[in-house]
Amino acid sequence: MTLLAEDVWFRYGRRGPWVVRGASLAVAPGEVVGLHGPSGAGKSTLGGLLAGLVAPSRGRVTVDGVPPRPDRRAGRPNPVQFAHQHAHLAMDPRWSVREVLAEAGAGEVPAELVPAALLDRFPHEISGGEAQRVNVARALLAGPRFLVADEITASLDAIGQARVWRLLLARVRARGIGVLAISHDRPLLDVVADRVVAFADLTAPAGAEPDGTSPDR
Ligand code: ADP
Numbered sequence: 001m002t003l004l005a006e007d008v009w010f011r012y013g014r015r016g017p018w019v020v021r022g023a024s025l026a027v028a029p030g031e032v033v034g035l036h037g038p039s040g041a042g043k044s045t046l047g048g049l050l051a052g053l054v055a056p057s058r059g060r061v062t063v064d065g066v067p068p069r070p071d072r073r074a075g076r077p078n079p080v081q082f083a084h085q086h087a088h089l090a091m092d093p094r095w096s097v098r099e100v101l102a103e104a105g106a107g108e109v110p111a112e113l114v115p116a117a118l119l120d121r122f123p124h125e126i127s128g129g130e131a132q133r134v135n136v137a138r139a140l141l142a143g144p145r146f147l148v149a150d151e152i153t154a155s156l157d158a159i160g161q162a163r164v165w166r167l168l169l170a171r172v173r174a175r176g177i178g179v180l181a182i183s184h185d186r187p188l189l190d191v192v193a194d195r196v197v198a199f200a201d202l203t204a205p206a207g208a209e210p211d212g213t214s215p216d217r
């Protein structure tokens with residue numbers, strides 16, 4: 001059970017620049033891998049590929065040989081959950097926090113992530129940092145094997161950041177969830193991750209083109 005990217009290439013549209021160029025990466029169960037790089041490098045895009053939010057233009061992303069995708073008809077959520085940096089964008093404005101969490105799955109919601117006072121609020125009534133914590137709680141309730149955590153504490157102060165990560169790390173370790181922690185904040189990744197990879201080391205230089213031998217979609 002490994003989350004695997006193999007020679008993954010991706011661009012937005014048919015003619016845009018290649019944003020992800022031949023990236024290969026493995027995340028093992030229970031492992032926290034940090035993905036570091038400057039803003040705009042392509043980290044979120046690679047995270048979205050690993051979570052199956054978008055399909056590679058070339059190459060493969062798999063969990064145990066199967067592309068990560070929710071099986072809605074079988075009622076199975078995606079084994080790879082994605083927690084957004086822009087958490088508000090991931091929330092339906094018509095749903096209260098309580099409804100968002102109930103829809104994700106059954107289970108206890110840590111009050112440290114989502115205090116009771118937040119439960120009956122709607123997305124426009126909570127801050128960016130609160131939305132990020134709701135998003136993390138939602139992802140955990142979905143019972144993932146892997147979690148892509150994209151700048152999940154970027155809107156929190158240092159204390160809030162430490163609280164969220166301490167709680168998250170305890171949960172993922174207890175359940176053997178593999179994590180891809182995406183951040184531009186190298187010192188943060190050095191603290192939370194078992195190993196840190198630089199986006200630039202995963203991908204060919206800007207302007208590189210895939211060769212004709214890669215599997216096409
Ligand atoms: P980040 O801080 O992760 O680089 P941004 O704030 O730049 O993200 O982008 C916010 C949202 O807009 C993201 O969901 C991202 O996927 C999307 N986005 C970023 N750049 C573009 C673009 N050039 N065209 C369309 N959507 C974009």
Ligand code: ADP
Nearest residue numbers: 012016019037038039040041042043044045046
């Ligand atoms: P990072 O997460 O490292 O900040 P992103 O993956 O958000 O980087 O963005 C990488 C590049 O892809 C940027 O140039 C961004 O503008 C572009 N991009 C991101 N989302 C979109 C989109 N939906 N459509 C077009 N371009 C996008």
